[in-house]
Amino acid sequence: MHIALDAMGGDHGPRELIAGALAAAEQADLDVLLVGNETVLARHVQELAAGRDGGRRLEIVHAPTTVGMDENPVDAIRKKRDSSIMVAFELVKSGRAAAAVSAGNSGATLAAAVRILGRLKNVARPGLASIFPTLKGPVVIMDVGANVECRPIHLYQFAVMASAFSRLYHVEKPRVGLLTIGEESGKGNSLVKETYALLQKSALNFIGNVEGRDVFKGDVDVIVCDGFVGNICLKISEGLAESAMKMLRDEIVKSPLAKLGYLLARPAFKKFQKRVDYAEYGGAPLLGIKGSGIICHGKSSAYAIKNALIEAMEMERLKINDFISRELEGGVTVQPEVA
Amino acid sequence: MHIALDAMGGDHGPRELIAGALAAAEQADLDVLLVGNETVLARHVQELAAGRDGGRRLEIVHAPTTVGMDENPVDAIRKKRDSSIMVAFELVKSGRAAAAVSAGNSGATLAAAVRILGRLKNVARPGLASIFPTLKGPVVIMDVGANVECRPIHLYQFAVMASAFSRLYHVEKPRVGLLTIGEESGKGNSLVKETYALLQKSALNFIGNVEGRDVFKGDVDVIVCDGFVGNICLKISEGLAESAMKMLRDEIVKSPLAKLGYLLARPAFKKFQKRVDYAEYGGAPLLGIKGSGIICHGKSSAYAIKNALIEAMEMERLKINDFISRELEGGVTVQPEVA
Numbered sequence: 001m002h003i004a005l006d007a008m009g010g011d012h013g014p015r016e017l018i019a020g021a022l023a024a025a026e027q028a029d030l031d032v033l034l035v036g037n038e039t040v041l042a043r044h045v046q047e048l049a050a051g052r053d054g055g056r057r058l059e060i061v062h063a064p065t066t067v068g069m070d071e072n073p074v075d076a077i078r079k080k081r082d083s084s085i086m087v088a089f090e091l092v093k094s095g096r097a098a099a100a101v102s103a104g105n106s107g108a109t110l111a112a113a114v115r116i117l118g119r120l121k122n123v124a125r126p127g128l129a130s131i132f133p134t135l136k137g138p139v140v141i142m143d144v145g146a147n148v149e150c151r152p153i154h155l156y157q158f159a160v161m162a163s164a165f166s167r168l169y170h171v172e173k174p175r176v177g178l179l180t181i182g183e184e185s186g187k188g189n190s191l192v193k194e195t196y197a198l199l200q201k202s203a204l205n206f207i208g209n210v211e212g213r214d215v216f217k218g219d220v221d222v223i224v225c226d227g228f229v230g231n232i233c234l235k236i237s238e239g240l241a242e243s244a245m246k247m248l249r250d251e252i253v254k255s256p257l258a259k260l261g262y263l264l265a266r267p268a269f270k271k272f273q274k275r276v277d278y279a280e281y282g283g284a285p286l287l288g289i290k291g292s293g294i295i296c297h298g299k300s301s302a303y304a305i306k307n308a309l310i311e312a313m314e315m316e317r318l319k320i321n322d323f324i325s326r327e328l329e330g331g332v333t334v335q336p337e338v339a
Numbered sequence: 340m341h342i343a344l345d346a347m348g349g350d351h352g353p354r355e356l357i358a359g360a361l362a363a364a365e366q367a368d369l370d371v372l373l374v375g376n377e378t379v380l381a382r383h384v385q386e387l388a389a390g391r392d393g394g395r396r397l398e399i400v401h402a403p404t405t406v407g408m409d410e411n412p413v414d415a416i417r418k419k420r421d422s423s424i425m426v427a428f429e430l431v432k433s434g435r436a437a438a439a440v441s442a443g444n445s446g447a448t449l450a451a452a453v454r455i456l457g458r459l460k461n462v463a464r465p466g467l468a469s470i471f472p473t474l475k476g477p478v479v480i481m482d483v484g485a486n487v488e489c490r491p492i493h494l495y496q497f498a499v500m501a502s503a504f505s506r507l508y509h510v511e512k513p514r515v516g517l518l519t520i521g522e523e524s525g526k527g528n529s530l531v532k533e534t535y536a537l538l539q540k541s542a543l544n545f546i547g548n549v550e551g552r553d554v555f556k557g558d559v560d561v562i563v564c565d566g567f568v569g570n571i572c573l574k575i576s577e578g579l580a581e582s583a584m585k586m587l588r589d590e591i592v593k594s595p596l597a598k599l600g601y602l603l604a605r606p607a608f609k610k611f612q613k614r615v616d617y618a619e620y621g622g623a624p625l626l627g628i629k630g631s632g633i634i635c636h637g638k639s640s641a642y643a644i645k646n647a648l649i650e651a652m653e654m655e656r657l658k659i660n661d662f663i664s665r666e667l668e669g670g671v672t673v674q675p676e677v678a
Binding site: 190211214216233241242244254259262263266268271 | 473487518519520528531550551552553554555556566567570571572573575576577578579581582583585586587589590591593594596599602603604606607611614615
């Protein structure tokens with residue numbers, strides 16, 4: 001299977017991305033189409049792939065321009081049709097690649113994916129899901145920023161799409177929770193209250209409302225919310241994790257004894273960090289489009305890129321989109337006119 | 340100054356609350372009116388206050404009933420007018436107490452405060468603020484759950500009220516941020532976009548949009564959002580902090596070397612925990628009511644209660660409500676008809 005990688009996006013540049021592609025090609029049964037400036041990419045590939053098995057499974061596809069991390073997404077995809085992000089999704093559309101992965105400008109990646117591949121049949125709004133680590137298995141939260149204002153039918157569809165995606169984690173009947181501010185059914189804003197009724201009537205394994213404090217407990221597999229709330233949850237969690245580690249480090253370096261203690265406990269810290277590291281989970285899957293797309297964090301390491309490429313491959317291998325289409329076509333008790 | 344304490348609320352029962360009251364009375368210049376079942380309270384006071392200076396500054400005010408943690412707030416305040424929560428706020432209304440503190444049913448506390456004391460003049464919606472620790476000073480976030488659906492004028496007023504409250508942290512011109520999902524002014528849902536315009540026209544020190552990842556950085560003193568988003572932020576942060584510590588502990592106990600290391604680094608951990616502990620900040624201030632009220636976490640320790648009582652005293656001493664009234668009366672460029 002071929003996966004297209006926007007090899008120009010991300011904060012660390014092509015080298016890190018290509019290293020991730022090489023690792024993916026060596027670990028899983030996939031080929032990577034590296035999309036970007038061929039001169040730049042060829043140089044890095046030559047250096048990195050020398051004497052490695054994965055080298056045979058990389059192919060460069062030229063894209064003359066790139067979209068900057070701070071460029072306006074809408075402008076970018078209109079004006080830069082030959083950018084690495086756009087070309088990556090064109091490869092999916094033409095069938096040369098099964099899926100695309102980008103760590104570049106996320107707004108532009110989202111817009112390019114929807115524009116070029118189009119929505120899956122019966123999907124009102126494609127969205128972005130994110131995988132959060134918990135005390136137990138991962139939880140898939142959707143939407144985390146693609147849809148700022150939502151209606152109940154959108155949240156219902158996010159639940160269907162995220163449930164299909166959680167097949168990647170071998171979850172048979174994913175437990176779906178609705179993010180709100182109280183456990184009882186009457187709690188929340190009007191969007192939540194109406195969505196509750198919709199989810200309850202659906203064929204999904206809806207377990208009811210979940211609160212912010214339940215997100216990391218691991219007793220639910222899928223959590224739905226609008227993209228405004230979801231994005232804030234994602235960012236506040238990242239910000240807290242980062243700041244807390246910084247504060248803890250600050251306190252540890254103040255005392256030689258604490259520093260020694262930290263050194264001894266370091267393997268445990270590393271294991272903890274691996275457990276909570278977003279890089280373990282690849283990237284945020286774009287769901288509801290014709291094809292598979294993964295949006296990675298700009299600061300993604302080669303390791304995160306490797307996992308994202310494998311994640312994209314798994315989405316295709318497990319035919320996540322077929323599940324979504326089928327579920328939204330006949331398998332539900334909720335009719336589209338509810339919207 | 341007398342502060343009323345609902346001495347029956349909270350997960351740990353009266354003993355913990357009274358211990359907090361004693362500590363507050365010994366640390367600061369305040370007297371505590373312990374509200375609740377006098378037989379129960381007298382027994383605890385006798386045991387705890389024996390031979391302690393603070394004992395003279397405690398007084399019991401009988402309230403025959405209590406509101407359970409899970410009781411419906413609206414029903415509770417209608418039916419239990421003689422409950423410890425209601426009596427505590429009645430003491431504020433009658434002038435016997437300057438402020439009230441409760442670690443009991445927060446919905447009922449909020450409802451009792453608004454019902455009994457009423458709104459401050461010019462305040463459309465009283466709200467609940469919460470103090471988050473950051474890499475630098477604390478940040479005051481409002482609203483965190485009292486107002487699920489808000490209009491721009493409400494968020495503007497939250498900004499005024501939280502700015503006034505941040506006088507407790509010696510902040511002269513509090514920097515106000517608007518919580519949303521992108522830094523540029525056009526980012527967010529319609530509530531955020533309209534509020535942006537309102538804040539920009541106001542006399543507040545508005546620094547623009549802030550994202551979830553900025554919350555813990557400490558570059559902003561006040562963050563406004565609707566109560567739905569704010570409550571989810573509060574709960575997800577608590578949940579993440581709790582789960583992360585649990586995961587880290589899980590990894591540490593697996594290895595004897597890591598356990599030894601942890602013991603050596605323990606003072607640093609303690610200092611870190613003190614820095615991020617909500618108990619340091621007392622409780623969530625109820626702003627916009629005639630009087631001062633603090634809602635504490637149900638699981639508040641005596642230490643948290645002590646800090647909440649001192650926080651309530653400071654709110655009165657610094658005349659936070661006068662600032663709010665003055666700001667909402669004449670000092671703003673925004674007129675009420677904006678609503």
